[in-house]
Amino acid sequence: MLKAVVFDDEFIVLKGLERLIDWREHGVELAGTAKDGLSALELFKALRPDIVMTDIRMPGMDGLQLIERIREEAPDTVCIVFSGYNEFDYVKRAIKLGVVDYLEKPITISKIREGIEKAVARIGERSEMSSLKRRWQEGLLEKATLDLLLYGRDAEAEWRTQFGPEAEDVRGVTVVAGADSAFELPEGPGFRVVTVRNGAEFLQAVFHLGAVGSDWTNALQAWDRTAVGSGATHADVGEAAVSCREALRALRYGKYLEGTGWTRYEDLGDGHSPAPALSDLEEGILFDLRLGDKDSLMQKLDDYLASFKQGKVDPEIAELELLKLLLHAFEAARETGGDASEIDGAGEPPQLTLRQLETRSAQAAWLREEIERIADWIRGVRQRTKHSAVEKALAYMELHYGRDLTQQEVAAHVEMNAAYFSLLFKEQMGLSYIKYLTKLRMEKAKTLLEEGMPTQEISERVGYYHARHFAEVFKKQTGMTPGQYRSTGRGR
Incomplete structure (x- = not known):
């Protein structure tokens, strides 16, 4: 991008251009602003922008002097000037400096947009293969991909245009969400990765070209620095928004359960199918409800209800929104x-109770009471079942650790939802499953190893089909290879 x-030395101009212009629709990011010429020059040196828009009259150094300095260091930078002084000498100097546009104040939104379009066009005309052209195209692709992750099928047509001819080869899409920008998924011969950011969310869309393989997961399997979550792979590109919501949910659980490493949405169990209408705040409420964190739950719920009442x-x-959250809580x-009939109550259905309440404040108070009641019930069940369920799970793991033992299987053995079991296990053991x-x-x-068994046989005995993978995990856990551990005689 x-x-x-x-x-510009006028605060209102800077703020207006920040807030009123959709820079991304032009494939442009507004990277910074400054109010005087000297600060502007320092900011330019730090950011090395492609486009400079500057007022002429500024303290410290005027705009045309600034452009002269910029031209000395980066002659390809595209510049636009605006001024309340339409004097011939200024215009002549600006033309000589090669500015792409000269805008008279008061400037309008339409004038600014035209100026941006001229600047982008000038950049594009220089060379079809120039690095700036590629960055511009990448910026448009990033925006189209972000829209695809947010709006799904409604944004698919524009995404196909920006993705290019390879869009016809895409046979699936998987979204990966990171806790920060530390993890970067490398591209491979069978997939293409587009990285985007949406506020505090770091998202990577993996577009599978042809048959969906497993090579794209190699970097994820080895990652252990920060938390990363992935959604399910969807064959229909229009379902990218679903995979995105799944990835963010997996990241939320992964940050709590693992702290670092890769968490797959599929590992959360069937009870966590995505709910398109749930907001981030609603998701947070349900997460705290499952976690048993009542203080955080009630704070989020109060924030939600305050917004609801307004x-x-x-x-x-409005009634449907409250019922939706209540049904998810159930x-x-x-x-x-546990026996959820204990909290269903013997009264009339909740939708009828809600409809009889005449004000939003009354409806909000009713929902708060209901969810708090559910939260207290869940905490009680956790206390009654936590120890016995985890003990049963540990015994099962002791018997079956040597094969592919999924969290879903163990959760089914103790008759629990997989995601709920994972939270309970972490709470009881202090470690994720x-x-x-x-x-x-x-x-x-x-x-x-101490008994002298060959490494390949040990690898298979403890559930690893490849000795190399086993050796990597063993070294990460112990600080030495299996051979080094054996030779030192540790544990004897």
């Missing part, structure tokens, strides 16, 4: 495996 900067939507739609209660299973396998491997 192209970078632009704006320099809303202007139709009363029937679903979270059922995941515990996968970390505990890895630790168990490595302890068994140590014993077998």
